[in-house]
Amino acid sequence: MSEREIEITTLGHRGDGVAETETGPIYVAGALPGEIVRAKVVDGRAQKPVIEKPSPNRIEPVCRHYSACGGCSVQHLAEEPYLVWKSGLVEKALRDRGIETEVSGTIAATMGGRRRAVLTATRAGRHTLLGYHEKASHRLVDIAECPVLDPVIVEALPGLKSLASEVLPKKGELRMTVLVTTTGLDVALDKADKGYGRKIPALSQKVVDQNLARLSVNGEVILELRPPLLDMGGIGIVAAPGGFAQATLAAEHALSKLVIDGVGKAKTIADLFSGVGTFALRLGRQANVHAVEGDAAALAAFDKALRKPQGLKKVTFERRDLSRRPLVKEELEPYDAVVFDPPRAGAQAQAEQLALSKVKTIVAVSCNPATLARDLRILLDGGYVLQSVTPVDQFHYSPHIEAVAVLTRP
Known part of the structure; x- marks a missing residue:
């Protein structure tokens, strides 16, 4: 050919x-x-x-690993057209669902702002590789730098590789989740060798030597020198091991402001798919909030934070799988506003119930434009009016984009 x-x-x-x-x-x-x-x-x-x-x-890519590493896909595109492309991803997803609306300019990511990284470790002979997979490959790029990550993580890479080498499985790969907290790095290792128990003394010593806040292996906390804290608008949350957190602090602040501005003067708010309370704790300073989340570890962290006096209004929570058992129309009646921030699969079942409700304001947060557009279509067909859509780029140089949409019922 x-x-x-x-x-x-x-x-x-x-x-x-x-x-x-x-x-x-x-x-x-x-x-x-x-x-x-x-x-x-x-x-x-x-x-x-x-x-x-x-x-x-x-433009010239900013990372030496870019030609091979699958972590980034568009380092070679200048900033302004890059941000236009990101907005365009949201616009296209909406158009595909017949939604014609103005999409705000993308709120840019911060270089070196990624505070949460999911890395992979594996064996290569006697050596340990730690990094990301190559583009369209199972091969691993052993990273020595990453301009997207918080410099604290980059500086810790040699120590993290040493940590991973202690518990690598004989076959396959180890997953490492690293989170920058206000008290130090929180590291969670998954798919570690099943005999990691005999390595606990060595692992504990490495935690001390590297001054990590906490180390967990296969869900077990090995050593916690300090509770790994996340600042949720002035309220400290102890992160769940390997749990979800917004990838960058700047994006978390941007998303939170959009959510707070979106609900306006609402006095009673339901925060659905609430996680550890990223929005609920901030909203609780101005309104009564009921948070709903299906993950037990996230709710445990949220509960622990609420046990200390925080100057909040009434904040309650419940554990519930909203994809299987959404809040129905009657349960939504007490709320002036609803915020939902689901996983990538979206909130179809919940959107269908919201479309039947009389809730005045809905703020939808999403990391997947396609499922966001589907859920917005349901709400629009139910009589809601789309007021704004704002993309937030916290996944620098990647195809991923967050967006916040605000809807009101006339």
Whole structure:
């Protein structure tokens, strides 16, 4: 098969350049709109593309690992068109559901702001590799730097690799979740060797030597030097081992402001899929809040925070799987506003109940534009009016984007 000249017309939702042709789209990894590329094409994908005419928006990637590492996909795109692309991901998802609305400009991520990283460790002979998988591969890139991560994590990489080497499984990979807290790094290892118990003395010593706040292995806390605290608007939450936290602090602040502004002067608020209380604790300073979450560890952290006087109004919670058992119309009646922030699968069942309700204001937070658009379509069909949609980029250089949508009932 001979090479052909390809003109890139758009940037796809995964960060690949896309050429629209008579025989269908051609995907070109690493290409940008306006570029001319020469490559062989197999099954709609360019093989070993050579850029003959680069885009003026092309820049030099900031990381030495970029050509191999699968952690980032668009380091080669200048900042302004990059942010436009991020907004466009949300716009397209909405259009696909027949929702035509103005999407606000993307709130930019902060370089070096990722406070939570999920790394992979594996064996390579006598050596330990720690990092991210290569693009479209099971091979691991042993990272020495990562401009996306908080510098505290980058500085700790050698020690984290040493920690992982103690409990690597004989086959397969170990998963490491690292979180920067106000009291130090919280590290959780999963899929560790089942005989890790005999390594507890060595692991504990490494925790002390590296001054980690806490280390957990396969769900067991090995050593906690200090409770790993997250600051939720002035309220300290002890993070659950390996639990969810917003990836960057700047994005958490941006999302929280959008949520608080969105609910306005509501006096009674339901915070659904509430996690550890990222929004509920902040909202509790101005309104009565009922938080609902299905994860027991997250609610335990939330409960512990509420046991200390915090100057909040009435804040309550319950454990409930909202995907299986959403709050129904009658249960929603007491609330002036509802906030929901579901996992990537979205909140279809809950949106269907909200569409039947008389709740005045709904604020939807999502990390998946496709499921957000589906849920918004349900609410719009139920009579709600979309007031605003704001993308928030906390996953720098990746195709992932958060968004906050505010809806009201006339």
